Amino acid sequence: MKSNRHILITYTAVLAAILFASCVKDELYDTPHPDSGVVVVTADWSDRSSEADIPQAYTLRIGGLEQEASGETNVFNRLLSPGKYTLTAYNKQDQITVTDNTASVNATSAKHINPTPGYLFASVQDISVLVDDTLRVTARMKQLVRRLDIELTATEGDYSRVQSASATLSGVASVADIATGERSAAAQVINAFRQDGNKFTLFFRLLGIVPTEAQTLTVDIIFNNGDTQRIVSDLTEAMRDFNNGTKSIKLTGNLLLPVEAGVTGATITDWNEVESGNGYAN
Known part of the structure; x- marks a missing residue:
């Protein structure tokens, strides 16, 4: 009888020790996922x-x-x-x-x-x-994508003769590393102008520019008699910091159209970046 009682006491003590150790172990964990x-x-x-x-x-x-x-x-x-x-x-x-x-x-x-x-x-x-x-x-x-607005104001010539106009921008990035922000793989984008009286507007949304490339804007104009005009502008200086911001940029210029049919020599002058107010001549 004494022996059985001794065994019972020993068993109870061991069980209590295990339970106590288990409680201590649980309390050492801060989350339900102790191994992860x-x-x-x-x-x-x-x-x-x-x-x-x-x-x-x-x-x-x-x-x-x-x-x-x-x-x-x-x-x-x-x-x-x-x-x-x-x-x-x-x-x-x-x-x-x-x-x-x-x-x-x-x-x-x-x-x-x-x-x-x-x-x-x-x-x-x-x-x-x-x-x-x-x-x-x-x-x-x-x-990583930024908007570029372009607005041309016809200050010379008969803008009512314009049937359509489009712009192609070269030197834009088609690839970006989303970790480093590096832009590469130069490509072109093209879009059509919307005309409202003497105002011609369009916009691009760009992944960025390739800094080692020139950013060249080529404007193609078709007149209602079938005449065409092409104007090439270098926008490299205006867009050199394009990859460093998010706010949209608006570039404006004066569009000088031929005064009569059959005359060539359309140009764009007085390019200006509206947000920063930094004007530059082309």
């Missing part, structure tokens, strides 16, 4: 321009795993082993394809890319995931 880490991402859109809306949806990528996200804050839906990762956040956009960290504007022809893709945002950063921890990260979304 969780990442919570908050998207910051404060650097966007007034023309660009916050995307309804965007993509989060960590360690080759992707998920669709919306709203401001999202929990990455996979537990991650401890270690270093790259967190990429970007929005899928019309006429732009993103593969890994490379964004490419869709082509419309062998020479031209889409002149008005949607606004692309991206954020790329390195993160460190710890076991038994929740990492909270802010993804500051950088706007």
Whole structure:
């Protein structure tokens, strides 16, 4: 009897020790995932321009795993082993394809890319995931597409004879590295002017410019009698800082048209950047 009582006391003591050790072990963990880490991402859109809306949806990528996200804050839906990762956040956009960290504007022809893709945002950063921890990260979304407006005012000649006009801009980027911001693969964009009296306006949305290339604007005008005019302008100086901002840029110029049919020599003078007020002659 005494022996049985001794065994019972010993068993109870061992069981209590195990339970106590279990309680202590549980208390050492800060999360329900003691062997993994969780990442919570908050998207910051404060650097966007007034023309660009916050995307309804965007993509989060960590360690080759992707998920669709919306709203401001999202929990990455996979537990991650401890270690270093790259967190990429970007929005899928019309006429732009993103593969890994490379964004490419869709082509419309062998020479031209889409002149008005949607606004692309991206954020790329390195993160460190710890076991038994929740990492909270802010993804500051950088706007990679910028709007360029062009307005020409006919100050000479008969603008009512213009049937149509278009502009081709060369030296624009068709590819951007969303991590570094580097632009490459020079291409052209083309768009048609809208005419309202003596005003001719159009706009482009550009992934950027290739800094090593010249930015040349070629304006082609067709008159209602079939005559044509081509005007070439060098906009390199006006656009040299284009990749460094998000606010739309508006370039204006005076359009000098032939005073009568059959006369050549149309020109554009007094190019000016409206936002900065930095005028320059062509």
